[in-house]
Amino acid sequence: MKERIRLYLGIDGGGTKTAVTIITDTRAVVGEGTGGPGNIAVTAEPVLRRSVLEGVSQACAIAGLEIADTHFAGVCAAMAGYSDEERRQRFFELLKGLVKADRYRIEPDYVAAYWGATLGEPGIVVIAGTGAVAYGRNAEGESYREDGLGYLLGDRGSGFNLGLHTLRYTLDRMKEGNVDRLAAAVLEFTGAQSQSGIVRWLYGDFVPAKVAELAPVVGALADEGDRAARDLVAKMARCLRHSVRQVRHKLWLPRDVPVYMLGGLWNIGSFFRSEFIQPTWRVEGEGDDLSGGRFLIGTPHADAAYGAALLALEASLTGS
Amino acid sequence: MKERIRLYLGIDGGGTKTAVTIITDTRAVVGEGTGGPGNIAVTAEPVLRRSVLEGVSQACAIAGLEIADTHFAGVCAAMAGYSDEERRQRFFELLKGLVKADRYRIEPDYVAAYWGATLGEPGIVVIAGTGAVAYGRNAEGESYREDGLGYLLGDRGSGFNLGLHTLRYTLDRMKEGNVDRLAAAVLEFTGAQSQSGIVRWLYGDFVPAKVAELAPVVGALADEGDRAARDLVAKMARCLRHSVRQVRHKLWLPRDVPVYMLGGLWNIGSFFRSEFIQPTWRVEGEGDDLSGGRFLIGTPHADAAYGAALLALEASLTGS
Incomplete structure (x- = not known):
């Protein structure tokens, strides 16, 4: 039987691709994946759904997980098109339907880029x-x-x-x-x-x-x-x-x-x-x-998908 | 039987309306009319056709003319959206189908506005x-x-x-x-x-x-x-x-x-x-x-539709 560890999911959605990273409590990467376009303001919802699903499934597969059986301690999606509030709200609902987690967080893409590059320093x-x-x-x-x-x-x-x-x-x-x-x-x-x-x-x-x-x-x-x-x-x-x-x-x-x-x-x-x-x-x-x-x-220490995963971890630690 | 006089048609196509003026050799206005939108770059062709036809028919009616029986000495259409060359060419064909004339001329809207305002001074x-x-x-x-x-x-x-x-x-x-x-x-x-x-x-x-x-x-x-x-x-x-x-x-x-x-x-x-x-x-x-x-x-002495009619007259005089 596997040891139960807490997992954090980071998603970086851009105009042409969506990058996904899964890390543990110790900030170690256990899986990565990519999907299609992920700008929430301009990408049609079925495409967005497929991009996220593809990226997360790949990352889960590498981590030896099944997306349907995985419950993350935290998810952070850093998406281009963030400032479109209505679309952001709809993406939030879509994300909750696709991925199970204790906490969900959506951030602008540049915040995740910062966290990836600096590791928060x-x-x-x-x-x-x-x-x-x-x-x-x-x-x-x-x-x-x-x-x-x-x-x-x-x-x-x-x-x-x-x-x-x-x-x-x-x-x-x-x-x-x-x-x-x-x-x-x-x-x-x-x-x-x-x-x-x-x-x-x-x-x-x-x-x-x-x-x-x-x-x-x-x-x-x-x-x-x-x-x-x-x-x-x-x-x-x-x-x-x-x-x-x-x-x-x-x-x-x-x-x-x-x-x-x-x-x-x-x-x-x-x-x-x-x-x-x-x-x-x-x-x-x-x-x-x-x-x-x-x-x-x-x-830069890491990319924005890793930065997003760190944000998921941070949110979980601070309870924010 | 009517005296035969030379007539010049000026058309000023804008984003929301198309203004039309008919003048004689002596620059006298004999008819005016208006139609719908006339920006050739953004207005659909059927709408453009209706705008021009409506304006010209009204102006003809005031002048005591039937559009079908009228042959103008010159026509000048000064249209918003002029810089779209492809659309301009298509509008030129459309205009020739709607109005009979010896000469056709298409000019940017600001040129007709100038001629209307200054009468060419x-x-x-x-x-x-x-x-x-x-x-x-x-x-x-x-x-x-x-x-x-x-x-x-x-x-x-x-x-x-x-x-x-x-x-x-x-x-x-x-x-x-x-x-x-x-x-x-x-x-x-x-x-x-x-x-x-x-x-x-x-x-x-x-x-x-x-x-x-x-x-x-x-x-x-x-x-x-x-x-x-x-x-x-x-x-x-x-x-x-x-x-x-x-x-x-x-x-x-x-x-x-x-x-x-x-x-x-x-x-x-x-x-x-x-x-x-x-x-x-x-x-x-x-x-x-x-x-x-x-x-x-x-x-300003007159509007852009009158300015366009003057341009039609001028083209006829100079043979340009």
């Missing part, structure tokens, strides 16, 4: 992808989020933001009749041949992720030394630096608190990363906003 | 509604458009822009725990009770027009002397002033060239209008960008 995660958000927590357990308000209200320093600035830059160059290397690269990428072609590309079936697809184009040119691309990329790096400094300031975090760079945008090039860590590039027409010094960059 | 129209565009023409017949690139790339000084800045302002005040009069008005208007409530209101079924609906709320408070509302409204007025100055500069127009204020945003309050005509309000944290002096404001 003071620190700041700066997540840059199509959107952008910075989130930190201090030794007293106070937390603060900066930005993360979506493409119309913020997402400063995001892939969307970089793409949009690049489109504006391109339109300006076309207006001047001076299509430089960056503008030419944008025209090639979008297949546009005129100002109105750019406008059509942007607004036709608009989604923020489409605009973010321009980011790697700019990032690559910045790495090659293109001045215009460097200006744009450096501006984004500075937006993200600003968000991190805001979090550090609001939480009274020491200057050497680790900063964890998460999200796909960090892969667009080494210039972008180095300008974030310690800027040296002077953006034309801007003052010397190179303050804040070098960031201490941390290596 | 040098001048600048600044159209502010959900979006924003400035367009002018000089004595040599050169024209220039500033902005009009939609809510993601521009529309500076538009109702959308004002609404979005107001939402950002409200989020900032909520973050500080300092909900002032303007922020309270926004919360009441949106029905939101929290930051995430604002975010949901904005992104749920987002259309730019929804954001622009906040503009009258801010405009009214600005008229009452509310400082925050005045700052925001003055910023928008300054964006529009900038667009007008750009048009004036590019076309070498004299300082006293008339400026025509068109579009619904001008109705949000007298403070907005006077800040546009001659700014006096100093926006907090901004330099003294009050340059450019007082604008000479013109009273």
Whole structure:
């Protein structure tokens, strides 16, 4: 007969996949799995159900468990689309139907990303992808989020933001009749041949992720030394630096608190990363906003699914 | 038997209505009519067909004509959604099927608005509604458009822009725990009770027009002397002033060239209008960008449907 141990389930639902991790009281991973799309605001309920079921079943199988016979001490689901309260409530009901547990908890995705990266130690995660958000927590357990308000209200320093600035830059160059290397690269990428072609590309079936697809184009040119691309990329790096400094300031975090760079945008090039860590590039027409010094960059300890599992464990310990 | 006279048809298609005017060689109006929605980029083809047919039939009836028996010397349709080239081509075919004419012409809506307002004399129209565009023409017949690139790339000084800045302002005040009069008005208007409530209101079924609906709320408070509302409204007025100055500069127009204020945003309050005509309000944290002096404001001579009819006439005269 098996020893009875307490198990905690963490679920990290994103736009394209749902990651699942099961841990024990001692924080040891006993199973992991993945399912399909898990953004609760945009994913249809049957798909969401299948994503979660698939991920949890896989993780259970690896742990030598049957999902139907397993009763978790705690479950935490950290889901993209969290801010849609109505959908969140419906997902909560769906989750209770799929998984048996003593406690259920739903958190924003960036909170789980923080817990995974830091294991709960003071620190700041700066997540840059199509959107952008910075989130930190201090030794007293106070937390603060900066930005993360979506493409119309913020997402400063995001892939969307970089793409949009690049489109504006391109339109300006076309207006001047001076299509430089960056503008030419944008025209090639979008297949546009005129100002109105750019406008059509942007607004036709608009989604923020489409605009973010321009980011790697700019990032690559910045790495090659293109001045215009460097200006744009450096501006984004500075937006993200600003968000991190805001979090550090609001939480009274020491200057050497680790900063964890998460999200796909960090892969667009080494210039972008180095300008974030310690800027040296002077953006034309801007003052010397190179303050804040070098960031201490941390290596993430684990992923957001593990972070979610830790949150399930923490909730269970504190009774919250 | 009737005298045969040359007739010109002007069509002004907007988001909610389509206005039609028939004029003669001597620019005299002989018929007017209106139909339903006429934005070619977003209106379904059967609706578009009905809108045009209704407007043209009404105008013909007033002129004592039957649409089926009437052959126009020229037709000009100035349609919202013009930049969608594919839709424009389809609308062109539809128009040819509905109305018989020697010449057909399709123009952006702001060009017809300019011709209606100025009757072709040098001048600048600044159209502010959900979006924003400035367009002018000089004595040599050169024209220039500033902005009009939609809510993601521009529309500076538009109702959308004002609404979005107001939402950002409200989020900032909520973050500080300092909900002032303007922020309270926004919360009441949106029905939101929290930051995430604002975010949901904005992104749920987002259309730019929804954001622009906040503009009258801010405009009214600005008229009452509310400082925050005045700052925001003055910023928008300054964006529009900038667009007008750009048009004036590019076309070498004299300082006293008339400026025509068109579009619904001008109705949000007298403070907005006077800040546009001659700014006096100093926006907090901004330099003294009050340059450019007082604008000479013109009273529009006619509407965009009449302007479109003039464009039809002009095309016929110049053979363009």
